[in-house]
Structures are given as structure tokens and as C-alpha cells.
Amino acid sequence: MREVAVLGVGITQFGELWESSLRDLGIQAGLEAMRDAGIRSDEIDALFVGNMAAGRLIEQTHIGALIADHAGLTERNVPAVTIECADASGAAAFHHAYLSVASGLHDVVVVGGAEKMTDLPDEEVTEIMSTSLDQQWEAFFGATLPSMYAMMARRHMHDYKTTREQLAHVAVKNHAHGALNPKAQFQRPIRIESVLGAPAVAEPLGVLDCAPISDGAAALVLCSADRARKISGGHVKVAASAQAGDTLALHSRGNLCAFDATTAAMEKALKLAGKSRKEIDIAEVHDVTTISEIMAVEDLGFVKKGEGGRAAESGMTALGGELPVNTSGGLKARGHPLGATGIAQVIELVQQLNGKAGKRQVKDARVGLAHNVGGCGATAFVHILEAV
Amino acid sequence: MREVAVLGVGITQFGELWESSLRDLGIQAGLEAMRDAGIRSDEIDALFVGNMAAGRLIEQTHIGALIADHAGLTERNVPAVTIECADASGAAAFHHAYLSVASGLHDVVVVGGAEKMTDLPDEEVTEIMSTSLDQQWEAFFGATLPSMYAMMARRHMHDYKTTREQLAHVAVKNHAHGALNPKAQFQRPIRIESVLGAPAVAEPLGVLDCAPISDGAAALVLCSADRARKISGGHVKVAASAQAGDTLALHSRGNLCAFDATTAAMEKALKLAGKSRKEIDIAEVHDVTTISEIMAVEDLGFVKKGEGGRAAESGMTALGGELPVNTSGGLKARGHPLGATGIAQVIELVQQLNGKAGKRQVKDARVGLAHNVGGCGATAFVHILEAV
Numbered sequence: 001m002r003e004v005a006v007l008g009v010g011i012t013q014f015g016e017l018w019e020s021s022l023r024d025l026g027i028q029a030g031l032e033a034m035r036d037a038g039i040r041s042d043e044i045d046a047l048f049v050g051n052m053a054a055g056r057l058i059e060q061t062h063i064g065a066l067i068a069d070h071a072g073l074t075e076r077n078v079p080a081v082t083i084e085c086a087d088a089s090g091a092a093a094f095h096h097a098y099l100s101v102a103s104g105l106h107d108v109v110v111v112g113g114a115e116k117m118t119d120l121p122d123e124e125v126t127e128i129m130s131t132s133l134d135q136q137w138e139a140f141f142g143a144t145l146p147s148m149y150a151m152m153a154r155r156h157m158h159d160y161k162t163t164r165e166q167l168a169h170v171a172v173k174n175h176a177h178g179a180l181n182p183k184a185q186f187q188r189p190i191r192i193e194s195v196l197g198a199p200a201v202a203e204p205l206g207v208l209d210c211a212p213i214s215d216g217a218a219a220l221v222l223c224s225a226d227r228a229r230k231i232s233g234g235h236v237k238v239a240a241s242a243q244a245g246d247t248l249a250l251h252s253r254g255n256l257c258a259f260d261a262t263t264a265a266m267e268k269a270l271k272l273a274g275k276s277r278k279e280i281d282i283a284e285v286h287d288v289t290t291i292s293e294i295m296a297v298e299d300l301g302f303v304k305k306g307e308g309g310r311a312a313e314s315g316m317t318a319l320g321g322e323l324p325v326n327t328s329g330g331l332k333a334r335g336h337p338l339g340a341t342g343i344a345q346v347i348e349l350v351q352q353l354n355g356k357a358g359k360r361q362v363k364d365a366r367v368g369l370a371h372n373v374g375g376c377g378a379t380a381f382v383h384i385l386e387a388v
Numbered sequence: 389m390r391e392v393a394v395l396g397v398g399i400t401q402f403g404e405l406w407e408s409s410l411r412d413l414g415i416q417a418g419l420e421a422m423r424d425a426g427i428r429s430d431e432i433d434a435l436f437v438g439n440m441a442a443g444r445l446i447e448q449t450h451i452g453a454l455i456a457d458h459a460g461l462t463e464r465n466v467p468a469v470t471i472e473c474a475d476a477s478g479a480a481a482f483h484h485a486y487l488s489v490a491s492g493l494h495d496v497v498v499v500g501g502a503e504k505m506t507d508l509p510d511e512e513v514t515e516i517m518s519t520s521l522d523q524q525w526e527a528f529f530g531a532t533l534p535s536m537y538a539m540m541a542r543r544h545m546h547d548y549k550t551t552r553e554q555l556a557h558v559a560v561k562n563h564a565h566g567a568l569n570p571k572a573q574f575q576r577p578i579r580i581e582s583v584l585g586a587p588a589v590a591e592p593l594g595v596l597d598c599a600p601i602s603d604g605a606a607a608l609v610l611c612s613a614d615r616a617r618k619i620s621g622g623h624v625k626v627a628a629s630a631q632a633g634d635t636l637a638l639h640s641r642g643n644l645c646a647f648d649a650t651t652a653a654m655e656k657a658l659k660l661a662g663k664s665r666k667e668i669d670i671a672e673v674h675d676v677t678t679i680s681e682i683m684a685v686e687d688l689g690f691v692k693k694g695e696g697g698r699a700a701e702s703g704m705t706a707l708g709g710e711l712p713v714n715t716s717g718g719l720k721a722r723g724h725p726l727g728a729t730g731i732a733q734v735i736e737l738v739q740q741l742n743g744k745a746g747k748r749q750v751k752d753a754r755v756g757l758a759h760n761v762g763g764c765g766a767t768a769f770v771h772i773l774e775a776v
Contacts, residue, residue: 001491001492001493021524023524052449053443053449055441055443055444055516055519056443056444058523059519059523059527060519060523060524061440061441061472061474061519061520062472062473062474062519062520062521062636062762062763062766062767063472064472064473064633064767065473065474065633065636065762065763065766065767066522066636068633068636069522069633069634069635069636069637069640069766073633074633074634074635074766077632077633077634077648077649077652077653078632078633079631079632079633079767080473080633080767081471081472081473081480081483081484081631082471082472082473083469083470083471083472084449084450084451084452084469084470084471084472085450085452085453085468085469085470086449086450086453092469095469096469096484099487099488099491099493100487102491103389103487103490103491103492103493104389104491105389105487105491128443131443131447131448131449131450132449132450133450134454134457135446135447135448136409136411136448139447243467243469244465244466244467245452245453245456245457245461245462245465245466245467245468246457246462246465247457247462248450248453248454248456248457249457252457260465261465264465265465374450374453375450375453378450378453378457378462379450379452379453379467379468
């Protein structure tokens with residue numbers, strides 16, 4: 001397998017974008033990525049799109065073909081595909097786009113993620129997101145993503161003395177980061193009292209513990225590292241991309257406080273990249289709720305199980321800390337347009353590793369990690385990127 | 389890229405399977421494929437699933453994870469992904485599963501397709517299938533798949549003097565083939581008068597010109613040809629797998645009587661396989677309506693444009709003819725559970741090339757072609773398989 005580089009990135013504003021359709025957003029991100037990469041559309045060999053739920057959210061399937069059509073790629077009959085792994089769909093599309101270049105099948109591909117969620121009532125969107133759980137044995141009986149994570153939070157608090165305040169620290173940190181990201185849905189800092197006092201979604205999780213409902217799209221241009229080298233002096237390479245799975249149903253798992261899929265994907269990714277955890281400078285993790293980030297930091301092995309709450313509280317995972325986590329604002333503050341999230345995470349790494357992250361730049365960041373979860377932990381992806 | 393072999397196949401009955409859920413069907417097909425391949429579940433490196441619309445049909449996304457879970461693959465954290473290209477989702481899953489083995493990334497993978505369509509009223513299913521069209525500019529205004537194909541049929545009849553009877557011959561032929569396939573949804577021959585007299589769906593197409601609404605699943609085990617050689621004397625190899633795209637919207641195309649995506653995918657596939665059309669012994673093509681098969685036979689270059697109707701009428705494409713097409717019964721008679729169709733097509737080729745197609749066996753078939761279309765021609769796949 002040959003080395004693969006990220007040649008360009010593009011991302012829309014995340015938020016409630018009522019004036020833009022999904023195709024508008026997809027094309028906006030895609031064209032920005034192509035401009036950033038300095039490539040023309042006739043150089044693109046294939047398009048990969050991550051999307052979870054457009055079939056219900058906007059009654060449109062065949063999203064790969066939709067974007068390819070409106071990006072003008074159909075004149076050359078460029079193949080386009082949609083890849084779905086619940087809200088890890090973006091990471092899944094990245095994984096397969098990466099493999100298509102690494103294997104030598106394609107030379108230049110565009111991989112994007114997009115979702116348009118704010119055209120329906122919130123209750124319906126919550127129900128649609130819950131289709132990523134086991135519908136027959138869990139969601140049908142009323143389980144939703146926040147209620148599942150609330151159970152994990154309760155168990156984590158019980159087993160490891162994680163506090164309500166520690167959960168809140170994750171939200172406060174990620175909003176502080178989001179305030180430095182002009183593309184983030186929420187660009188205002190929040191206080192810990194606001195998180196603690198916010199209306200409950202599923203106790204102990206309140207509104208400010210949960211990622212918002214978002215519209216947005218993000219795109220990357222990938223090519224062989226050889227090609228990237230010819231174009232510029234330095235680039236960001238994909239050091240590893242790994243996926244692992246777990247039971248779809250939460251009730252089938254032995255442990256409510258850990259995602260085995262995350263741990264397995266991390267082990268694979270480190271092995272593929274030939275790196276140790278200590279070499280990771282920054283991480284974008286799947287903070288769909290505050291407990292999700294706490295568990296992710298533990299399951300990825302950055303701290304011991306049970307110490308994720310303290311990592312947020314102590315500032316270890318904040319900008320300026322030992323391992324800045326979710327410098328983009330994360331799902332919590334940047335926003336979480338399901339299929340776009342996994343691509344937006346990689347974009348944050350690329351911008352950081354290229355020294356182009358503006359006010360939220362982490363000094364001397366060389367190696368970054370992205371962690372994207374599908375549903376309630378049945379799917380996990382870990383990608384490692386490196387500046388070379 | 390290394391050579392890839394099909395090691396085993398499994399397929400459920402297609403039809404109205406009210407006692408079986410999608411997960412039941414997926415696992416039934418998958419386990420049959422594994423038994424046929426003689427492999428254990430701990431030898432599987434990854435699972436690829438083709439599914440178009442479970443998010444709406446059964447309110448379950450994350451189908452890859454669902455099947456992996458219930459097949460017991462999650463103990464080893466095997467990665468699972470869902471791939472969607474409308475009703476070419478099965479072919480798309482096959483394409484990416486094939487590439488994952490060809491590139492050396494995986495050694496043994498299972499690729500399946502599944503759909504559960506009969507739990508909703510027909511009108512709703514028709515609407516869900518129409519999400520594969522351009523929702524904003526076509527489906528929203530009432531366009532459905534059959535009405536689009538009806539326009540193509542009218543134009544084909546106008547431009548090439550294709551007759552209503554020639555359309556009907558496709559259905560009669562495919563029902564005759566389906567009568568020889570114990571897994572087909574319709575196993576009874578029909579007369580041309582029945583097709584002509586059937587209730588209209590979208591004139592000139594009647595009920596017997598259109599593929600039915602179906603439940604079903606199909607699965608394949610793929611591995612490197614080296615491995616297959618060690619296990620058995622002969623095997624079926626994947627000689628080529630190619631994809632091409634076209635505009636999503638029918639109104640953007642220059643020609644209503646041809647799918648450019650089919651032609652482009654065919655050219656790519658022949659080049660990859662190093663074969664000419666004359667070497668193809670059998671073909672499974674996307675006969676979602678009778679006009680679809682006529683256009684497919686033309687667009688694939690087996691006859692000149694405009695002669696597809698005569699090909700059906702003359703018996704050229706029937707069992708015993710020069711090029712038997714849809715010996716399985718095709719989408720029309722075998723059934724069309726969207727995501728399963730592309731896999732079922734490949735299974736028919738494997739059974740024919742292995743000499744295991746029972747009463748519908750084509751003598752000395754060595755090379756077969758599968759052609760699967762997404763929506764109204766925005767996506768087309770062509771795979772070529774060969775007995776070695």
C-alpha cells in the first residue's frame with residue numbers, strides 16, 4: 001500500500017443553515033477542497049460521500065450521485081458512492097477513499113461528508129438518530145442516543161466517582177475551543193454553572209452535555225504522497241486508518257463504561273502507523289455527549305479507565321494542556337452534522353498539522369488522531385495523520 | 389492488485405417473507421455462504437453490506453453493524469460497513485469488498501446485500517424507491533421510477549419502432565427463467581397476453597413489466613485466488629469490477645434511450661478484464677422494468693442501439709439463445725430486494741460458471757457479466773466473472 005496525502009480541505013459553516021440544501025453544502029465544501037488542493041475537476045477519479053440519514057431527513061438517497069451530478073463530475077462518468085456507518089459515516093467514507101488511493105486504484109479522490117438535519121422537528125431528528133441503535137430490541141422501546149449515554153454516565157459516576165462537574169468541564173472546554181473556530185456552530189464560551197443548570201435531556205445529561213442538531217458539509221482531496229511531494233514542500237500524510245466493531249445492542253455488552261470498538265481500532269491504528277500514544281500531539285474525539293469524550297480519552301488509552309473526568313477537569317485536554325482534545329470545538333461546539341463529522345475531524349487535524357488553525361493553533365503539532373463513533377459504540381474509526 | 393475468487397455463495401428465498409426480519413435474512417444468507425465456502429467466522433476480516441433504504445423501510449440504519457452483531461463477528465471486533473448506491477447498493481458493496489481483497493488489505497471478506505420491503509404499503513415503498521431520483525427537481529413533483537422508465541419506453545418506441553409486444557417478451561422470458569429458479573419470487577411462466585392485459589403502472593408499462601417489491605438477502609465469501617486454489621481444483625474469479633456515473637436528474641441527459649453510465653462501466657470492465665463482448669457467455673442485467681433490459685442489452689453493446697426489443701423477441705437472450713440474459717429470472721421474476729439484487733446477480737453467475745445452476749444451466753458457460761443500475765441510471769456497475 002502506498003502513502004496517501006491530504007492535498008486540500010473544505011468545510012462549510014456548521015449550524016442551522018436554512019438557506020442551503022444538502023447539495024449546496026456538499027458542493028460548497030467540495031469546491032473549496034479542490035481550490036485548496038489546486039486541482040481541476042477533470043483530475044478526480046472518484047467521489048466518496050459519508051451520509052447517515054438523508055433518506056429520511058430530506059427524502060433523498062443516492063447522495064453520492066447527487067453531489068457528483070451537481071459538482072459536474074458526471075460528464076466524465078466519475079464513480080460516486082455513499083458510505084454509511086451511522087454517525088461514523090464520514091470516517092467510513094474517509095477510510096474507503098484512503099484505501100482506494102493507498103491500493104493504487106485511484107490517484108486523486110474527493111471524500112466528503114454532509115448532512116442536513118434542521119428541516120425537521122427535533123423529536124423526529126432524535127428518532128432518526130436512534131435508528132443507529134438496535135431498532136428491534138432497544139430503540140423500539142424508547143431508547144435514544146442521549147438516554148443510552150445517560151446510562152453510561154450514571155455507571156461511570158458509580159464505578160469511578162466521576163462527578164457531574166467533570167462532565168460539565170468537557171462542555172466548557174469544547175465551547176472555549178469552538179469560540180476560536182469561525183466554522184463552529186457555537187462560538188461562545190459557556191460557564192460550568194450554565195451546563196449544570198441547563199434543562200435535562202436524559203439525566204444526568206442536560207442540553208449543554210449533548211452535541212446539537214446541525215447542518216453542514218466537509219470535504220478532503222486525497223492523493224498519493226508522491227504526487228503531493230511534487231506539488232508542495234511539505235504535506236500531511238495518512239499514517240493509519242482503522243475500523244473496529246462491537247455489538248449493536250448496548251445490552252449485549254459486558255461493560256457500560258467502555259467502547260471495545262474504540263480500543264480495538266486504536267490498537268490497529270497505532271500498529272499500522274508504527275507509533276505510540278505518546279507521539280500523538282492532538283486528538284479529535286467523538287464527544288456526542290460529555291461522557292462520550294471522557295470514555296473516549298480513556299478507551300484510546302490516553303489516561304487510565306476512570307480518569308477521563310479528571311483529564312477534563314485538570315485542563316490536560318484543553319488547549320495549552322498536555323494533549324489538546326477537540327480543538328475544533330468537537331461535536332459539542334463545532335456541531336454534529338452526522339455524516340460530515342468524521343471529515344470535519346480530519347480537517348481540524350490537517351489545519352493544525354499545517355499550522356493553519358488560527359487562534360486555536362497547537363504549537364509544533366506533528367501527529368494528530370481522529371476518533372469517530374457510530375451509534376452507541378457499535379462502530380469506531382481511528383485515523384492517525386502526520387505532518388511530513 | 390491480486391486476483392480475487394468467489395469462495396462461497398448464499399441466498400435466501402426472495403419474496404414476501406413476513407416471518408423473517410432483515411437481520412434473519414442477512415444472517416441466513418451469510419451463514420449459507422460461509423458453509424458453502426467452508427470457512428469459519430473467525431477467518432473473516434471484514435463485512436460489507438449493500439442496503440438502500442432500511443433507514444425508512446424498517447427504521448434501522450447501521451445495517452453493517454446489525455448483521456455483524458447477529459452473525460457473531462463482533463467478538464473479534466470485525467469491521468462492518470454499509471454501502472449505498474440506490475438499488476445498485478449490492479453491486480457497490482461487491483465492488484468495495486472486491487477491492488479490499490484485491491489490494492491485499494483483507495484476505496477473506498463476506499459481502500452481502502439485504503432489504504426488507506414488504507412491511508409497508510406499496511405506495512410508501514414506491515415513494516421510498518423514488519428517493520433515488522433527484523428529489524428536489526423530479527421526485528418532489530411526482531416522478532417515480534416506473535414513470536421515468538415509462539417515458540424512456542415511449543421514446544424508445546418512437547425512435548426505434550420498439551413494440552409493446554417486444555417489451556412484453558422480456559417479462560415472458562424472465563418469468564420462464566424464474567420458473568427454473570427455486571429461490572425466485574415468481575416461479576411461474578406467464579403468457580404475452582397476460583403482460584399486455586395487466587393493469588397499467590405507468591403506460592406503456594403494466595404490472596407485469598415491473599420488478600416486484602421483495603424481501604431477500606444474498607451473500608458471497610471473497611478471498612484471494614491463491615487461497616481459493618489451495619482449497620479446490622477450480623474456482624470463479626472476479627475478472628473485473630467497474631463503476632460509472634451519470635446525472636442524477638433524467639432531465640439533464642441528452643438521450644432518454646440510453647444510460648451512458650452503463651456504457652462507460654462496460655468499457656472500463658472489458659478493459660480491466662482484457663476481454664471482448666464476444667467472450668461473454670451469460671449476463672445478468674438490471675431489468676427493473678422490461679424497457680430497462682432492452683436498454684441494458686443495447687448499452688452494454690451486445691446489440692446495436694434500437695435492437696434490444698428484437699433481441700428479446702427473437703429468443704437471442706433466452707436460455708438456449710446466443711446470449712442468455714437473466715437466467716435467474718432477473719429482477720422481474722427472481723425479485724428485487726434493492727440492496728440484495730447486485731449480490732444475487734453475482735451469485736447467479738457463480739452458480740452458472742460452476743455448473744451448479746440446475747435446470748437453468750447454460751452449457752459451457754465460462755465468462756459471465758453482471759450489470760446493476762442505481763435509480764434511473766445515475767449509477768451503473770459492471771462486473772465480469774470467469775471460471776478458471
